[in-house]
Amino acid sequence: MIHAAAPVRAKRVLPGFTLSLGTTLLYLTAIILIPVLALILKGAEIGPARFWAIVTAPRALAAFQVTITAAVIATAFNAVYGLLMAWVLVRYEFPGKRILDALMDIPFALPTAVAGLSLTALFSANGWIGQFLEPQGISIVYTIWGVALAMAFTSVPFVVRTVQPVLEDLDPAFEQAARTLGASEGAIFARVVFPQILPAWLAGCTIAFARSLGEFGAIVFIAGNLPMKTEIAALLAFIRLEEFDYQGASAIALVLLMFALILLVVSNRLQAWAMRFKGI
Amino acid sequence: MQTLAMDPTRNRLMPRLLIGVAALLTLLIVVAPLVYIFARAFGEGWKVYAANLMHPATVHAIWLTSIVALIVVPINVAFGIAAAWAVARFRFPGRSILVTAIEIPFSISPIIAGICYLLLYGRQGILGPWMQANDLQVMFALPGIVLVTMFVTAPFVAREVLPLMQAQGSEQEQAALTLGASGWQMFARVTLPNIRWALLYGAVLCTARAVGEFGGVSVVSGNIRGQTNTLPLHVELLFNDLNATGAFAAASVLTLLALVALVIKAVLEGRRGA
Numbered sequence: 321m322i323h324a325a326a327p328v329r330a331k332r333v334l335p336g337f338t339l340s341l342g343t344t345l346l347y348l349t350a351i352i353l354i355p356v357l358a359l360i361l362k363g364a365e366i367g368p369a370r371f372w373a374i375v376t377a378p379r380a381l382a383a384f385q386v387t388i389t390a391a392v393i394a395t396a397f398n399a400v401y402g403l404l405m406a407w408v409l410v411r412y413e414f415p416g417k418r419i420l421d422a423l424m425d426i427p428f429a430l431p432t433a434v435a436g437l438s439l440t441a442l443f444s445a446n447g448w449i450g451q452f453l454e455p456q457g458i459s460i461v462y463t464i465w466g467v468a469l470a471m472a473f474t475s476v477p478f479v480v481r482t483v484q485p486v487l488e489d490l491d492p493a494f495e496q497a498a499r500t501l502g503a504s505e506g507a508i509f510a511r512v513v514f515p516q517i518l519p520a521w522l523a524g525c526t527i528a529f530a531r532s533l534g535e536f537g538a539i540v541f542i543a544g545n546l547p548m549k550t551e552i553a554a555l556l557a558f559i560r561l562e563e564f565d566y567q568g569a570s571a572i573a574l575v576l577l578m579f580a581l582i583l584l585v586v587s588n589r590l591q592a593w594a595m596r597f598k599g600i
Numbered sequence: 601m602q603t604l605a606m607d608p609t610r611n612r613l614m615p616r617l618l619i620g621v622a623a624l625l626t627l628l629i630v631v632a633p634l635v636y637i638f639a640r641a642f643g644e645g646w647k648v649y650a651a652n653l654m655h656p657a658t659v660h661a662i663w664l665t666s667i668v669a670l671i672v673v674p675i676n677v678a679f680g681i682a683a684a685w686a687v688a689r690f691r692f693p694g695r696s697i698l699v700t701a702i703e704i705p706f707s708i709s710p711i712i713a714g715i716c717y718l719l720l721y722g723r724q725g726i727l728g729p730w731m732q733a734n735d736l737q738v739m740f741a742l743p744g745i746v747l748v749t750m751f752v753t754a755p756f757v758a759r760e761v762l763p764l765m766q767a768q769g770s771e772q773e774q775a776a777l778t779l780g781a782s783g784w785q786m787f788a789r790v791t792l793p794n795i796r797w798a799l800l801y802g803a804v805l806c807t808a809r810a811v812g813e814f815g816g817v818s819v820v821s822g823n824i825r826g827q828t829n830t831l832p833l834h835v836e837l838l839f840n841d842l843n844a845t846g847a848f849a850a851a852s853v854l855t856l857l858a859l860v861a862l863v864i865k866a867v868l869e870g871r872r873g874a
Contacts, residue, residue, distance in 0.1 A: 340682040348702065355716035438637045
């Protein structure tokens, strides 16, 4: 591309183009691009028939099923809980609001292994919460519900922090108009507010879902990791590595990578859509 | 909000109910795990806690994790500034692809990152034979841990600095150049002071992530006790050894670091808002 126009020339007066772009490209190539290519190349070596056999083996299918089911449960929960948190934090004034807001950053900041350790102990039969659930016959730890719980913990901020800014920037005129026309609060939320935050909410849920599919640290503690029952796909890839079955590991990792990239594209599209409702 | 205060009679119950449910869920899901870490870590008293932390394996894990963070964070800060400068100040083909590429590590599971590195540098990896011939060891050693942590934390500084640089524009920098400043003088006296809080904020987030990284590191470290065991891996090791109190003691150090990062974040956000 040739930029001969005056404003662009003015920009090129600034120094450091070669240095900064060179550093950036070098870093991205060495740290991200080449390792990801290594996975794709190793995956290509497997060949389609063998690849298909690996990813459709009963244990692999079960692992994908556990991962996706738990991620759906976690995302459904966060879709409601995250929206509720965003709503409460934006729309109401109450004592402790700033603390509640800050608490939503804990799952971001807390190492996933620490979260997994604590959730496991908390929900086990003699933990603070588990001791009330176990007598009711509700087991969380070492079941798919534990997997979903760990996923929900680590991914809830993505919904809250995606919806919050859009909700803050909504034009109150529409709601006031609806209220003047006699709409109930429920109708105002369903017909006026919700359609405006829908793209951001979907984007947040997509990111939370993607994050849940890739989560590892928190889950290995709480899942019990029983093959065919509570073993997630990322862990199966890890186990294949420890068995020196590099083809098995790369095939499963490639499927997870593909999921991640598709969800990245979807969430980018949704966020671009959401921007239309922000600060116009 | 004034819109909600318009008709107090019909709006009283619903907000209270919603706030109550939100607070209760947060208490159960977020606060309880946080408090529980300290309750269990100190459950057998201060002396046991101190003894757990002073255990040589734990001390070594803390030391290793600090080394990793000390290497990764400065490199990431340099990369973040370079990437933000290139993207915010210049127009070039492939610019938007570059921005997406920087964000890639956010959407890739750390464990996949670890597998990528193993397939590149591991014994059966693409560079494996060459590395063995030259007696280079990346996997199951410090370099592997550092590289994977660099992958996972790559976007943290860039994504904080970039929007700020774009919003600020380049007028001040151009003025400095017109007045005769060299490129590095302009950077040190104009650019850096303008972005310092965003830079610090990004560095704090990057540190928190680097210290807590688990999935990727567990693939490439080989969990060699007393050698390549970072603090999060050590937590898992103690847990698997059925030493729950020890695991919680090690976890409490990581939790404390996370809380410090959040406090710094709150302070910096206040400063940036002002």
